[in-house]
Amino acid sequence: MNGEASAPSAVALENVAVRFATAAGGVHGVLRDISLAVPEGVFLAIVGPSGCGKSTFLNVAAGLLQPPEGSVRIFGEPLTGTNRYAAYLFQQDALLPWRTVLGNVMLGLSLRGIPRREAVAEARQWIERVGLGGFEDRFPHQLSGGMRKRAAVAQSWIVDPRILLMDEPFSALDVQTRQNMENELLDLWQGSRKTVLFITHDLEEAIALADEVVVITAGPNATVKGRYAVGLARPRDVAEIRLDPEFNALYRQIWDDLRVEVKRSRNDVPS
Amino acid sequence: MSANARRDPAPAATKPTRSDGIARAQGAHRAGRAVVVSLQIGVFVLFVGIWQALAAAGVLDPFFFSRPSAIALKLWGWMASGYIWPHLGVTLLEALLAFLIGTVCGVIAGFALARVELLAAVFDPYIRTFNALPRVILAPIFILWFGLGIASKVALGVTLVFFIVFFNTFQGIREVDPMIRNNVKMLQANDWQMVRHVYLPSAMAWIFSSLHTSIGFALVGAVVGEYIGSARGIGYVVAEAEGVFDTAGVFAGLILTSVVVLLIDLGIDRLERYLLRWRPGAE
Ligand SMILES: Nc1ncnc2c1ncn2[C@@H]1O[C@H](COP(=O)(O)OP(=O)(O)O)[C@@H](O)[C@H]1O
Numbered sequence: 001m002n003g004e005a006s007a008p009s010a011v012a013l014e015n016v017a018v019r020f021a022t023a024a025g026g027v028h029g030v031l032r033d034i035s036l037a038v039p040e041g042v043f044l045a046i047v048g049p050s051g052c053g054k055s056t057f058l059n060v061a062a063g064l065l066q067p068p069e070g071s072v073r074i075f076g077e078p079l080t081g082t083n084r085y086a087a088y089l090f091q092q093d094a095l096l097p098w099r100t101v102l103g104n105v106m107l108g109l110s111l112r113g114i115p116r117r118e119a120v121a122e123a124r125q126w127i128e129r130v131g132l133g134g135f136e137d138r139f140p141h142q143l144s145g146g147m148r149k150r151a152a153v154a155q156s157w158i159v160d161p162r163i164l165l166m167d168e169p170f171s172a173l174d175v176q177t178r179q180n181m182e183n184e185l186l187d188l189w190q191g192s193r194k195t196v197l198f199i200t201h202d203l204e205e206a207i208a209l210a211d212e213v214v215v216i217t218a219g220p221n222a223t224v225k226g227r228y229a230v231g232l233a234r235p236r237d238v239a240e241i242r243l244d245p246e247f248n249a250l251y252r253q254i255w256d257d258l259r260v261e262v263k264r265s266r267n268d269v270p271s
Numbered sequence: 272m273s274a275n276a277r278r279d280p281a282p283a284a285t286k287p288t289r290s291d292g293i294a295r296a297q298g299a300h301r302a303g304r305a306v307v308v309s310l311q312i313g314v315f316v317l318f319v320g321i322w323q324a325l326a327a328a329g330v331l332d333p334f335f336f337s338r339p340s341a342i343a344l345k346l347w348g349w350m351a352s353g354y355i356w357p358h359l360g361v362t363l364l365e366a367l368l369a370f371l372i373g374t375v376c377g378v379i380a381g382f383a384l385a386r387v388e389l390l391a392a393v394f395d396p397y398i399r400t401f402n403a404l405p406r407v408i409l410a411p412i413f414i415l416w417f418g419l420g421i422a423s424k425v426a427l428g429v430t431l432v433f434f435i436v437f438f439n440t441f442q443g444i445r446e447v448d449p450m451i452r453n454n455v456k457m458l459q460a461n462d463w464q465m466v467r468h469v470y471l472p473s474a475m476a477w478i479f480s481s482l483h484t485s486i487g488f489a490l491v492g493a494v495v496g497e498y499i500g501s502a503r504g505i506g507y508v509v510a511e512a513e514g515v516f517d518t519a520g521v522f523a524g525l526i527l528t529s530v531v532v533l534l535i536d537l538g539i540d541r542l543e544r545y546l547l548r549w550r551p552g553a554e
């Protein structure tokens with residue numbers, strides 16, 4: 001984006017628009033004119049009202065969805081096919097139900113042709129690291145929602161991706177589990193130089209975790225409304241940081257922006 | 272196939288469920304088991320007893336209805352003399368071949384049509400028509416084409432098994448959760464790896480839960496084919512007995528077939544429970 005001298009952004013979207021054909025034969029514009037550059041190593045949170053197109057945005061960055069308009073660059077290269085630098089943590093359960101925890105966690109390594117013995121050893125370490133030791137041989141349906149999420153975290157981190165795409169990963173968890181997992185995520189990420197795009201509709205979660213918060217307008221035709229730097233010191237504890245006066249000042253500032261959009265999306269008849 | 276198949280699933284495609292389709296509360300299973308088995312035996316004894324009594328009293332004409340004791344004697348005679356084993360062996364071989372060939376073809380066709388939209392669109396009407404055809408009327412044609420040996424019976428069984436496996440494979444692949452598909456794609460699976468790790472396992476769940484039906488149909492194809500024209504097999508034994516008005520022999524043949532199906536079913540139950548143990552409620 002900016003000159004050749006500086007390192008290319010990990011993820012750079014330029015004038016991206018996404019539309020879907022409606023059943024009635026019309027066109028439903030979801031995103032328009034999205035330009036966003038994310039430097040490497042940054043933890044970026046993206047907030048916006050429900051249904052505004054956050055998952056769609058992430059799918060574009062993942063290469064799962066080719067935007068009809070605009071360009072996507074990953075570390076300076078135009079993105080074609082799926083984004084091979086990125087791992088994706090989905091909002092809903094995406095573990096393979098016919099594989100055990102071990103089988104799920106090691107999948108990414110197996111697909112890359114890493115010998116089974118090595119893959120198993122590494123998967124065991126990751127299972128230990130996310131606190132699932134002893135559950136290697138369980139199938140997903142034998143785990144709680146939180147445990148499944150932990151397995152999914154291990155599954156996406158084991159391939160050591162340079163970019164992590166996370167789509168409201170903890171929104172279905174109870175508050176306690178959620179705060180634990182947020183803290184563990186920060187521990188994992190700390191010092192990893194990984195670039196994170198973290199989608200949420202919860203502004204508190206966004207500020208507690210991120211270096212930067214991007215606000216997206218309500219749909220249809222959602223676009224970037226504002227971008228805020230979060231200067232809070234690290235390492236952070238997501239429960240305690242909410243008491244920080246700086247946190248509250250920031251919250252109020254961003255909420256001013258977001259509130260309008262949330263209101264707009266509520267007034268809109270859901271399309 | 273595309274839109275149609277999704278809106279109105281083919282009759283042969285059954286949503287995978289527990290094999291017995293009965294939900295049980297924890298513990299209810301163990302406590303009730305003995306009672307159920309004794310009641311099942313009771314029903315059997317009662318039915319056979321009434322049949323025997325009515326035949327003895329002359330209410331049921333033994334010429335048309337035979338009697339349980341005569342059927343039991345017949346079965347015993349067949350087994351003791353060794354007469355029945357080669358026939359049973361032929362029937363089982365035909366059923367096995369029909370099952371294997373039908374399954375392989377069904378999986379390949381199901382896969383191709385589920386993955387290639389154009390193929391599905393082109394073949395949709397043909398598959399529907401052929402599936403609606405009562406397969407028994409093909410038996411004489413197959414005998415003309417493939418002769419009186421086992422090939423014509425296998426062919427008949429294949430036409431029955433194929434569609435069950437085909438529809439279940441098709442559905443299994445179409446119903447793959449897009450989230451899982453995207454997840455494995457993001458883990459950088461290539462096309463072949465997608466097939467191996469996502470589409471096949473998903474289709475397998477559907478195919479396994481239709482095993483009871485497809486194996487049963489493989490056996491039906493064999494027996495019906497033999498009945499219509501052959502020199503060996505259980506169907507032939509039944510046809511022979513019928514030809515000499517040996518009602519006991521007809522019933523003995525039917526009962527033998529049922530017992531074989533039952534035994535195979537029990538085996539499949541165990542296999543299914545093991546292979547589909549990853550499914551919720553499978554325990
Ligand atoms: N594949 C699709 N086809 C048609 N419309 C879609 C598709 N995916 C998403 N949409 C629409 O795009 C909008 C944004 O969806 P999404 O990105 O899931 O929102 P969010 O994640 O912010 O809740 C919604 O109105 C949704 O109906």
Ligand SMILES: [Mg+2]
Binds near residue numbers: 054055056
């Ligand atoms: Mg979403």
